Amino acid sequence: MLTLENLSKHFGGVRAVDDVSLTIREGEIFGLIGPNGSGKSTTVNLITGLYAPTTGRVMLDGYDLTTMAQHERTAMGVARTFQNIRLFGNLTVAENLWVAQNGHEQRRAHFLSRWFRAGGERGADIDELLEFSRLLSKRDVPASALSFGEMRRLEMARALASNPRVLLLDEPAAGASLEDGQLLAERIRAVQGRGVTVLLIEHMMELVMGITDRIAVLNFGGKIAEGTPAEIQRNDDVRSAYLGSKHKNEELAHA
Amino acid sequence: MDFYFGLLQIFGVHTLLGLSAYVVLLTGQVSMAQAGFYAIGAYAAGAATAMFGMHIIPAVLLAGLVSAAIACAVGFPALRVKGLMLVVATLAFGEMVRMIFFNLTWQVERDGALVGPNGAEGFRAIRYFPENGWEIWQVTTLIWIFVALVMAALWWMDRTRAGAVLRAVGHDEVAAQSIGLNLTAVKVGAMTAGGFIAGIGGSLYAHTVTHIEHGIFGVLLATFAVAYPILGGLGSVFGTLIAVLFIQGFLVEGLRFMGDWRSLLFGALIVVAMNLRPKGLLGDTPLRLGGLRRKPSSTPALQEAD
Ligand SMILES: Nc1ncnc2c1ncn2[C@@H]1O[C@H](COP(=O)(O)OP(=O)(O)OP(=O)(O)O)[C@@H](O)[C@H]1O
Numbered sequence: 001m002l003t004l005e006n007l008s009k010h011f012g013g014v015r016a017v018d019d020v021s022l023t024i025r026e027g028e029i030f031g032l033i034g035p036n037g038s039g040k041s042t043t044v045n046l047i048t049g050l051y052a053p054t055t056g057r058v059m060l061d062g063y064d065l066t067t068m069a070q071h072e073r074t075a076m077g078v079a080r081t082f083q084n085i086r087l088f089g090n091l092t093v094a095e096n097l098w099v100a101q102n103g104h105e106q107r108r109a110h111f112l113s114r115w116f117r118a119g120g121e122r123g124a125d126i127d128e129l130l131e132f133s134r135l136l137s138k139r140d141v142p143a144s145a146l147s148f149g150e151m152r153r154l155e156m157a158r159a160l161a162s163n164p165r166v167l168l169l170d171e172p173a174a175g176a177s178l179e180d181g182q183l184l185a186e187r188i189r190a191v192q193g194r195g196v197t198v199l200l201i202e203h204m205m206e207l208v209m210g211i212t213d214r215i216a217v218l219n220f221g222g223k224i225a226e227g228t229p230a231e232i233q234r235n236d237d238v239r240s241a242y243l244g245s246k247h248k249n250e251e252l253a254h255a
Numbered sequence: 256m257d258f259y260f261g262l263l264q265i266f267g268v269h270t271l272l273g274l275s276a277y278v279v280l281l282t283g284q285v286s287m288a289q290a291g292f293y294a295i296g297a298y299a300a301g302a303a304t305a306m307f308g309m310h311i312i313p314a315v316l317l318a319g320l321v322s323a324a325i326a327c328a329v330g331f332p333a334l335r336v337k338g339l340m341l342v343v344a345t346l347a348f349g350e351m352v353r354m355i356f357f358n359l360t361w362q363v364e365r366d367g368a369l370v371g372p373n374g375a376e377g378f379r380a381i382r383y384f385p386e387n388g389w390e391i392w393q394v395t396t397l398i399w400i401f402v403a404l405v406m407a408a409l410w411w412m413d414r415t416r417a418g419a420v421l422r423a424v425g426h427d428e429v430a431a432q433s434i435g436l437n438l439t440a441v442k443v444g445a446m447t448a449g450g451f452i453a454g455i456g457g458s459l460y461a462h463t464v465t466h467i468e469h470g471i472f473g474v475l476l477a478t479f480a481v482a483y484p485i486l487g488g489l490g491s492v493f494g495t496l497i498a499v500l501f502i503q504g505f506l507v508e509g510l511r512f513m514g515d516w517r518s519l520l521f522g523a524l525i526v527v528a529m530n531l532r533p534k535g536l537l538g539d540t541p542l543r544l545g546g547l548r549r550k551p552s553s554t555p556a557l558q559e560a561d
């Protein structure tokens with residue numbers, strides 16, 4: 001469904017992403033892991049169009065996204081979260097979702113009703129999404145007043161507000177406790193249950209090994225392995241990539 | 256009495272000027288082009304009534320539309336740059352407009368006399384109000400009707416999705432793009448709305464003074480335009496209104512007795528005000544009276560953001 005073809009991004013001499021090709025299938029949860037600085041976030045930025053690739057293409061269902069603007073990709077069904085949360089702190093929780101309703105179906109609404117409807121008439125879909133993210137009680141609170149965990153949940157809800165087909169999650173569990181990780185796993189599964197394909201970047205191995213269908217591993221910008229969680233755990237290249245990070249290797253082994 | 260009406264008229268047109276910068280500022284852009292749009296509105300409306308005998312109301316709206324169209328056209332290239340570069344680019348535009356009016360001579364004969372812009376001389380005899388027997392209180396009322404309409408429209412806009420989108424873009428452009436907002440469209444839209452409002456302000460201004468010339472529409476006026484919403488705060492349209500009253504009423508008129516010392520104190524007071532209220536006199540948290548219509552929220556709506 002989502003295909004990266006020989007995708008590269010070089011920053012001067014740094015090959016942040018180097019000739020990466022992979023295909024994410026419709027409806028799966030696909031893990032993207034790798035040591036710090038291996039190019040995971042850059043890959044997401046290439047898929048959403050925040051960065052233009054040095055070479056290569058991004059394809060969604062046969063459509064070439066590479067030259068599309070970011071908002072056009074949203075309309076095509078791509079949505080994301082950021083590793084370092086980027087909410088609209090000056091808007092309320094509900095408004096953060098409201099401004100994000102830029103999906104394909106939503107774009108077809110009448111211009112006037114889409115832009116100039118007052119806040120009181122915000123749709124039920126927003127409340128439903130807030131309920132799903134356990135944020136309904138905070139709907140009229142400024143986003144800047146949320147706790148860290150709530151901010152992460154709101155950012156994921158905001159990404160879902162455009163009814164995406166692919167959701168790119170950049171370290172959604174960073175800074176979260178293990179229980180929070182469990183709840184997050186449930187929510188990601190529920191998102192998958194709604195028919196959304198998920199690309200999950202994560203350092204928390206338990207989470208990645210537990211819920212992904214397949215995984216690709218990046219190291220120094222290049223893809224060094226791809227396979228099921230079980231295959232990845234056995235892979236020697238992956239183990240040596242994480243070498244020096246003994247802790248991670250233990251996690252890999254036990255997860 | 257006329258003095259106070261005159262003052263009210265200045266408050267009114269400057270509020271429109273400030274509101275035109277407010278809309279653009281909501282998207283995080285500091286535009287120094289507002290005085291240019293105001294000038295375009297002034298000359299366009301003056302031409303419509305004095306040269307072609309148009310009624311004042313359609314002339315004001317026409318001038319607003321002309322300014323809006325130019326703001327839209329200027330917005331596309333100008334808004335590709337941000338921050339200081341945008342300040343420089345919009346300043347250059349404002350100066351360009353001023354120079355065009357400095358050189359523009361275009362006069363027609365009406366009732367045996369020549370009327371119209373006459374280069375450095377300016378545009379004299381925009382005498383719609385005196386010719387039609389308007390009293391000063393009537394003119395003042397007309398201005399404030401426009402101010403009220405614009406404030407109401409912006410107040411309402413701020414409560415729609417469009418308002419939230421402007422604020423989202425102003426807060427974080429990267430995040431705004433990631434959720435599918437077309438930055439160019441949003442910013443140019445705000446610039447166009449700002450151009451319309453500035454055009455209305457300028458057209459009313461031209462008719463209250465009856466004589467306009469390029470020098471009025473310089474950098475100082477452009478600075479005032481952005482100073483109002485910055486000083487007043489971006490929380491709501493009322494911040495801009497309060498700032499106009501503070502600057503034009505208190506600092507410009509109230510301190511007139513201080514002579515040359517006024518400008519010094521003027522600067523000092525603005526610095527003090529911005530230090531005491533860094534987010535503007537009324538703050539930058541969106542006022543949400545509408546929240547009361549729904550079930551009351553658990554936290555106060557007027558909490559400090561960020
Ligand atoms: N805008 C940029 N300019 C220059 N170099 C960059 C830029 N963005 C990323 N890089 C470099 O590209 C490489 C990959 O960075 P990236 O953020 O994609 O890694 P990552 O896998 O997400 O790491 P982490 O796990 O720490 O989030 C790093 O060496 C980084 O310094």
Ligand SMILES: [Mg+2]
Nearest residue numbers: 040041042083
């Ligand atoms: Mg990263």
